Amino acid sequence: MDRLNASLGKWLPEQRLFLRSDDTTRVLHLRPLTQLAGISGITLAFGWTLFASSALMIDAFGAEGTRAPAAQAGLEQRLDELQAERDARAAEALAAQARFATALDQVSQMQTQLLASEEKRREMEAGLGAVRSTLTAALAERDAHQAQVADDAGPDRSKEVTVALDILAEELRQTADQRALARQEADEARLAAQELTVERDQILARNDEILTQLEDAVTISTEPLDDVFRSVGMNPDEVLATIREGYSGQGGPLTPLSYSTRGNAALSQNETKARQIIVTLDQMNTYRIAIEKLPLAMPVEQAFRYTSGFGRRWGRMHEGVDMAGPVGTPIHATGDGVVTYAGRQGAYGNLIKIEHELGTETRYGHLSRIGVKVGQRVSQGELIGAMGNTGRSTGPHLHYEVRMNGRAVDPMSFIKAAENVQ
Template sequence: MDRLNSKLEKWLPEQRLFLRSDDTTRFVRLRPLTQIAGIGGVTVVFGWTLVASSFLVIDAVSSGNSRDQIVRSQVAFEERLNQLQSERDARAAEALAAQNRFSVALDQVSQMQSQLLASEERRRELEGGLDAVRTSLRDTIAERDDALRLAEAQTDETATDRTTEVSTALDILTGELRSASVERQEAVKAAEEAQLAAEELRVERAEIIARNDEILTQLEDAVTVSVAPLDDVFRSVGMNPDSVLRTIRAGYSGQGGPLTPMSYSTRGNAALSEGETKARQIVVTLDQMNTYRIAIEKLPLAMPIFQSFRYTSPFGRRWGRMHEGVDMAGPVGTPIHATGDGVVTHAGRSGAYGNLIKIEHELGTETRYAHLSRINVKVGQRVSQGDTIGAMGNTGRSTGSHLHYEVRMNGRAVDPMSFIKAAENVQ
């Protein structure tokens, strides 16, 4: 050590720090190695301060950017979801209108067929009448010939009148047959046109059903994708999503209203049945997403401090003992906010916690806010997410002004950072 100090004295000469009192004078030697150790320590502390500050700044900037991106993505998704719902309603209205037009066309075809059958029946009747007239005419001619042979005394004028009457009857029957044939042709043409219109309506209806099915598929995919992040939120905080859904549905299970008889359609349609099945599946998924949102509103998914602060101690073991929360340091008097809806179960002094507030939330969660300088709530008071409940302080076992924030599930302390990160994902 002496040799090393002697070599270093060329660059760092020995320094002496004199301590003088009334009757004595003492001094402290600062050898070169001691000076190097001091300079190195100062350099390490200064460097560590720079690195830590840069990490905090980068983390703050990145978290702000990711939060804005999540908000923009959620807004875009909700706009797309509303657009798909509007398109689905429009396609459903078009399908209903097409079905109504198809029903009207079928009724017209039925009427045309009825008219065609009536015309055919009338034609048969006229043909039968014509056959009867022809038979009667043959009989009349035969009688005439017999009468001519048997009664030559009869005059030619009487026979001519008989023939004229028969010819007139034949002309009338021929006109009726011609009119019936024209009506039959018109009825057949109208029926063919009605069948073509019905076929066009069938094609249009099939296209509308296909578009409606495509929209339902897109809507189903969209709501399915939107449920996955909500499911991950509950898993990230250590909760079973199925258990959460059962609990929420048990609390929101009211039903009622008068029941009317169900009407059944006589026309079966497989495409409509498939569309109804997809629509019901979408309703089920939307109900699941809505149930998730209700559960999220009941969890403490928010920040307790809105102003600037610094994380000074994480959740976990610290100095050989368990630290059951996170510490957020800031100026004395910084407002503290409730991170979720709940009821205040404690508001006062509590040993090492100092001034402590406990809030009981639903789904078995509880939050604690310790070392406060001021308490603004009372036991039994119901608070909402974001309400100001107190102010940051330095009470209890504390080395400086900060907030000790805890989250407990069913009485067991969990890492509050999982709830804070989950809050960033659902904003």
């Protein structure tokens, strides 16, 4: 021990530690061997901390990799649910519009009947006024004739006049009954028109509520789709314009539109909302088409480890991510596209390039086997090759790149974008 302490003393000279109290002083001698043991213990503790942290990070990346393959399925399920909700809301709006049109037709018919009844009532009142005047004159004339007949003609002439007056009184009574019936029908028609007006207002309110709910639903549904394209560095407006250029066909015969002249203010407001909803739904559908064209799936569906990320590595730019696994692990296309390169290329080793739409391209390097040919069209999830250790590689893994308009971007942004849509 003395010889060992003597040899270590060249690098770790003996140290003295003074412990003083009020009345005593103690001296602790730290020999070189004791110092070496302390330093070794601290080094081991620090090394174990680094090892445990690395293991936890590797497990976290592995867990994230196992969740990624379900991203595309969740995206499609979410889009299907949004489309089903849109169809249901559209069906409710069409049904409400049909009920509203029927109610408007009934109100129009009742108002026509009411106007006819009112016109008939006025005519009957005018006729009754004329009959009343005539009856008054006739009664006066009857009294005069009765007096004259009583004086000149005798009882036979008086009886004829009495019969004529009875007939006239019966006609007047029937006319009065018809007038009372016409007034009753007019009141009933007015009440029915008021009820139809209330029902129409309720239909308009319900229609407006449905359109508002549908408008809010589709507006909220477009927000995560905007985030998807912004998260991968794409301008949503430019993406929508590009998709619409390829899906812009129109045609077919047109028929003139006809609208009721009643309730124009409410109809105009609902029509504005409906048009805005149609615009938003078209935007959602355009987003869906664009998302189907992006490479959002995982290239490796079996267990793997992330061994290197996107960014600077060893003083140079690493333009993709590395996913390590056994040789022969299946490699799948992350989106629909056309194979533009399939062969050996320098440090990539065996390489596959797939050109997608919207200016995106994916690369799969270090493959042990290539299962596609140049010019072949592949679909998302299709098997294209197997993981290997070709090119400049320290072990079997997949080097996966995503490029936009020739510029390399972080592939993890596309994978995480699929999770945001889900």
